[in-house]
Amino acid sequence: MDQPVQIDGSELEGGGQILRIALTMSVLKNKPIQVFNIRAGRSRPGLLEQHLKGVELMKDLSNAYVKGATLNSTIIDFHPKILQGGRYRAPVKTAGSITLLLQVALPCCLFAKEVSELELHGGTNTEMAPQIDYTTEIFKPNLEKFGATFDFDLVRRGYFPKGGGKVLINVTPVKNLKPVTLLNQGQIDKIYGWSFVAGVLPLKMANVMADAAKNTLQCLTNNIKIECYKEDHDIAPNNESGIILVAETDTGCILGSSALVKRGEQSEFTGKKAADSLLKSIRQGGCVDEFCQDQLIIFMALADGNSRIKVGEVTLHTKTAIHIIEKLDESCKFKIVSDGISNIIECIKKS
Incomplete structure (x- = not known):
């Protein structure tokens, strides 16, 4: 086997992102890697459930040889072979983020030999990761500027700590990606979003979040529409509350933000926090x-x-x-x- 490229997982961000990017590029460039000091910058270093399932998913996608892929492992060897499409399943039993699983697999699926169908389990709306709604409403249209996309079916939402979410992803390969030039933000055309509650939480929480976000963002435009709703119990039986915001400009830029209500946090604060984040991005x-x-x-x-x-x-x-x-x-x-x-x-x- 070729000598693997050495990747130090303690550098810069020091978390799971290093592992995800390294795995993706390893498969796409057909280069073996050794990642050590995995998640050394986190309070619980090593592979957690969601990271392990990501490694296993990439192993299946590329028929790779893998050493060290066990829970809490801080070093793995990954030697990819042939990138292929097909049907794959990543059953994270915790509330580990589904969107982070998609991040590691999507670029590879776009260059696979055939259509890929991914069944991803875990958390759909969790802290420290993009909410699934952010991924579909903000990331996806930005990806499409490169000439690629994916289809998705949200079967069930999963929240911390139980997880239990399920998302089906369908990816058709592309021959190439187009380069993009995005240099002119333009003027804000409209702002919209969704403020939700699930489980036994009252709809009033969603309304309070939406009002706080509107009040913060009205300095940009009066064209603000935020839908407030309660999730269907069959799709989201557990308690959660959050907000997703999207801003579109007259030059085609799409920016966004999101937030979940933390324990002991007022809904008004959560709505303002999401709006402040979007406002910061726009003003920069x-x-x-x-x-x-x-x-x-x-x-x-x-x-x-x-x-x-x-x-x-x-x-x-x-x-x-x-x-x-x-x-x-x-x-x-x-x-x-x-x-x-x-x-x-x-x-x-x-x-």
Whole structure:
């Protein structure tokens, strides 16, 4: 076997993102890797249930040889073989994030030999990860600018701590990805979103969140519509409450934010927190928000040509994605140019 590329999981973000990006690039570039110090920057280092299922999913997708893929392991060897499509299942038994499972698998599925059908279990709306609604309403349309997409079916929502969510993902492969240039945020055209409660929580909580968000964002536009609703008990039987916000501009930019009500937190605070996050992204002049920018880095690297995207503050997750991608793909180089309070991230493809 070829000597694996060494990836230090304690660098930069120091969490699961390093493992996810490394696995994805390993499969796409057919390069063996060894990831050590896995999640060294977290209070519970090593592979948790959701990370282990991500490794197993990528093993199945690429028929890889894997060593060290056990719970709490801090080092794995991963040697991919042939990237293939087909039907795969990742049954996370905890509330581990379904959207993070999708993050690791989606780029590979887009370049697989056939259509991929993923059955993902775990948490759909959890802290420290994009809510499934953010992924479908904000990330997905930004991905489509590259000429790729995915279909999804939300079967059941899963919340912390029980999980139990189920999402079906269908991905049709593409021949190539288009480079993108997103440099002009433009003017806010409209803001919309969803404020929800589930389980036994009262609808009033959703209304309070929505009102707080509207009051915070009305300085941008009067065209704000936030739907308040209670989840169907058959789809979401457990307690949860949260909000997802989307802003569209007249130049086609789509930015967003989301938040879940934490224990002991007032609904009004949650709604304002989500709105403040969106307001910050917009005022920094970015064409994508702070939670989407790092997710697009890998598609910039995979596109046929140079891409340029204007963002606000460059996040640690974005810097981490760039670092790992450059380590595993010598065909691209990233450059960040400051433009006052905003930054332009450029991916330059070597000829």
